[in-house]
Amino acid sequence: MSQHDPLAKLSELGLTLPDDPGASANYIPFKAIGETLYLSGQGPRASDGTWILGTIGGDVTVAEAYGHARTVGLQLLAVASKAAGGLHLLEVVKVFGMVNAVAGFADHPKVINGCSDLFVDVLGERGRHARSAVGMGSLPNRMTVEIEAIMRILPEEEC
Template identity: 65%
Template sequence: MTALIRLAALGLSLPTVPTPVANYVPGKRLGDLLYLSGQGPRDDSGGYHQGKVGAEVSADQAYQHARLAGLALLAVAHSLYADLDKLEVVKIFGMVNATPEFGQHPQVINGCSDLFVEVLGERGRHARSAVGMGSLPGNMTVEVEAIFRILD
């Protein structure tokens, strides 16, 4: 089963890659690597899911937001290299906009990690960091960046 068919089976589709709001690109290819800029969880209106995890946003809600960030990363990867079935995730860096007391950062970023494995299988397994931040741009709940490798 292909990655796009797996996405459809999950009831998901790739979102439109948003235009950067500053002086950067959504991703860059260097040889067989794709370096993807951080993506946040967009809502249906195109804005970001916002708030502090551990205060007004629960860990379960933030897990779903990390899934949305992962879906956005897959869209960027697909825009740089059309065949998702020839991509593997090397590393992700997940940031959680959390209260100082919050300690479930790995469980939140599992939303992105789980999505990658569901869609890409073993090629979705990766190294990763999951950290808490005092704030994120636009007060978004999570932001995730990634490195993918092209398997030609």
């Protein structure tokens, strides 16, 4: 077993994995092919399940959007944990973050750091990943961010 315990780290951070909201259209939340886990894009949801909406650089600050990206990171970890059989079996490979921003906004990486920082906080070195952070003129439901990820499901002997 790894010296880094993701569940203990979540607890230490005062966080819990949310319930899987499921798909909101004609897609599945994840697809596993061999040891590779492809996670569908997720947007931030409030505790009541409603979308968190807005435009970064307009009615939403970078700090608020960082928190939204962190929320999405938790949602992605919840789906991935369910798919893999536990957080201890996950390694993040790639993150693609989309930011609903006003024209001319330039701090997309600062927003998506909310998700990236969470992955490293919870998974340690296995949370480090390649990443893209890009701006969009709009996102579905007017949500502030949408993030998708590719993860590796580790064999038990590597954990």
